[in-house]
Amino acid sequence: MLSYSDQRWRSFLSLAIDAKMIRERASGTWESITNLCGSAAKTLIGQSIMAPFFTNGDDDFCNNTTATIKQEKTSVDRAEDIAVAVELKFLLPFRIEGDVDPEPSDPRPIQAIDARFKDDENACQEYAYWLVADTIKTAGSKATTIQAISTGGYAENNFWESHWIVKKANSAEPGPDEKRARSGGARYAWVPVEISSPKMAAGDPQTRRHIQRVLHALTARHRLAANYTCEVHVHLGRLDGRPFELPVLKRLASLLWSAEPTLRSIRDPNSPNYKNLYTWGSELRLFSRLAQSISNPLQNDGYHHQIEDRHVRDALRALPLEDNQSTDGAALRGIWQTSSRRELGLLLSGPIKQHRRLGFNFSAFGLEDERARRSPRTVEFRMMEGTVRTDLIINWVSICASIAEAAVAPDDNRFAAALRYVLQRGAAENKVICELDHESEPKGRRLGREFSGLMQELGIPRAVYAGFEEKVIREH
Numbered sequence: 001m002l003s004y005s006d007q008r009w010r011s012f013l014s015l016a017i018d019a020k021m022i023r024e025r026a027s028g029t030w031e032s033i034t035n036l037c038g039s040a041a042k043t044l045i046g047q048s049i050m051a052p053f054f055t056n057g058d059d060d061f062c063n064n065t066t067a068t069i070k071q072e073k074t075s076v077d078r079a080e081d082i083a084v085a086v087e088l089k090f091l092l093p094f095r096i097e098g099d100v101d102p103e104p105s106d107p108r109p110i111q112a113i114d115a116r117f118k119d120d121e122n123a124c125q126e127y128a129y130w131l132v133a134d135t136i137k138t139a140g141s142k143a144t145t146i147q148a149i150s151t152g153g154y155a156e157n158n159f160w161e162s163h164w165i166v167k168k169a170n171s172a173e174p175g176p177d178e179k180r181a182r183s184g185g186a187r188y189a190w191v192p193v194e195i196s197s198p199k200m201a202a203g204d205p206q207t208r209r210h211i212q213r214v215l216h217a218l219t220a221r222h223r224l225a226a227n228y229t230c231e232v233h234v235h236l237g238r239l240d241g242r243p244f245e246l247p248v249l250k251r252l253a254s255l256l257w258s259a260e261p262t263l264r265s266i267r268d269p270n271s272p273n274y275k276n277l278y279t280w281g282s283e284l285r286l287f288s289r290l291a292q293s294i295s296n297p298l299q300n301d302g303y304h305h306q307i308e309d310r311h312v313r314d315a316l317r318a319l320p321l322e323d324n325q326s327t328d329g330a331a332l333r334g335i336w337q338t339s340s341r342r343e344l345g346l347l348l349s350g351p352i353k354q355h356r357r358l359g360f361n362f363s364a365f366g367l368e369d370e371r372a373r374r375s376p377r378t379v380e381f382r383m384m385e386g387t388v389r390t391d392l393i394i395n396w397v398s399i400c401a402s403i404a405e406a407a408v409a410p411d412d413n414r415f416a417a418a419l420r421y422v423l424q425r426g427a428a429e430n431k432v433i434c435e436l437d438h439e440s441e442p443k444g445r446r447l448g449r450e451f452s453g454l455m456q457e458l459g460i461p462r463a464v465y466a467g468f469e470e471k472v473i474r475e476h
Helices: 012-016 019-025 030-035 039-045 063-069 121-138 146-151 205-221 246-266 289-295 310-317 327-337 341-347 370-374 390-408 413-432 443-457 462-475
Strands: 082-096 143-145 164-167 189-196 231-238 379-385
Touching: 082 121, 082 390, 121 143, 121 146, 121 164, 121 189, 121 205, 143 146, 146 164, 205 390, 231 390, 246 310, 246 327, 246 341, 246 379, 246 390, 246 413, 246 443, 246 462, 289 327, 289 341, 310 327, 310 413, 327 341, 379 390, 390 413, 390 462, 413 443, 443 462
Parallel strands: 143 164
Antiparallel strands: 082 189, 082 231, 164 189, 231 379
16 A cells, blocks of 8 residues: 555655656756656655656657657658547545545555645645556556656657656546545545547557556556546547648548537436536537538528538438538538638637537647647547546547548548438438337437447447447437
8 A cells, every 4th residue: 555655655766767768858967857856746755756757668668659650751641640649537546544445345556645635736646646657657658747747847749759648637526426435434535637648550559459558557556436527538640740631631520520419429418517517528510610600591601612522522412402401511511611721620619718629629720729729730539428447448549540540541431431321310310300110219229229330331340339339328
């Protein structure tokens, strides 16, 4: 059982500092290493120093991914160049020293904090972040904390390609279930944590195994929890850091707009955060500028642009005339009318701050605020609720990557099949929504069937999506 006085903290320096990295990034002087010490950690442990990096000492980590990142830059988007990164928000519990274990039947270790510091937010955060980073290191990956980055004078983007970054999860907070008294009246002290993975090659099998190793280590060594204030975010972009070309972004936007009701069905309708009251990730079809322009007949009237992409054009033509001219038809023409990434990014973002980053987040291309300008040029999937289930997290990453792959290749038949499927399902839904044969099928089963159908059109194996299909049927 760990505490602030634990021997592992007293030997923190020897465990945490990667000498090679320190020489490269902090001029190789012991003075610079000492200056990187986190003040809160000094207060708590006296002799220990907060190091800027937590590694396994192996600079060959993820050789395949690193090699791919360093490849020659190209202006043509290819499936093999797609990068993926995942952000996880969760709650890390601690036992307060002097209290009994709140859940003695849980075999996983529980770290303890000195009762004198349980209300010191900065100290608890620094300790929690170090614990999480140290655990990631034991899984064979590199990790650093936000305190180490800032005290070292660096920026987060210096580590996007190489390290897991551990920091505060701004939206996450303990709810009534986390705050309740447990065995012997003891309660946990909770610290919200967010971890952001390095960007990795989406198509590399090592990427899935890499994320799996990290999640297994974290869930084995800590009693992690995720409630309705936590989320799983997936970023998709290019390994070389360049933005997707505009036609690819338009194809991706066309599919995500049309498939949003089906993809969002993975959210629990009974959750307090179903309508994104606690997090930012609302519906594209309700809160984007595109949605608002479609609802305004004066603005909607201008969307008569010819769609260049034959798959999108053919999918619309396959619909009856009245459906071709419907909301989806107008939305797709609006998407294809844009002439720049920035125009598209603004169109697919909301006009107010709360809706700037929607469930399908294109704000990094709109460059509308400082956060967007600092963000990587990626499309972000923000709709999945928080979980500590490794299988759901890894499989959701695979689903998101498959959607991006289908949109990147102009001759990928998966894109055409999936777009046709969701557009036709939407048209059928509008026609039979009040009919008895529609109502006779339970909503959960219908939504699960539609989710399964979309996954099949995208060529996603059942083993990957079955957990979500079951979740949709059960929760709806």
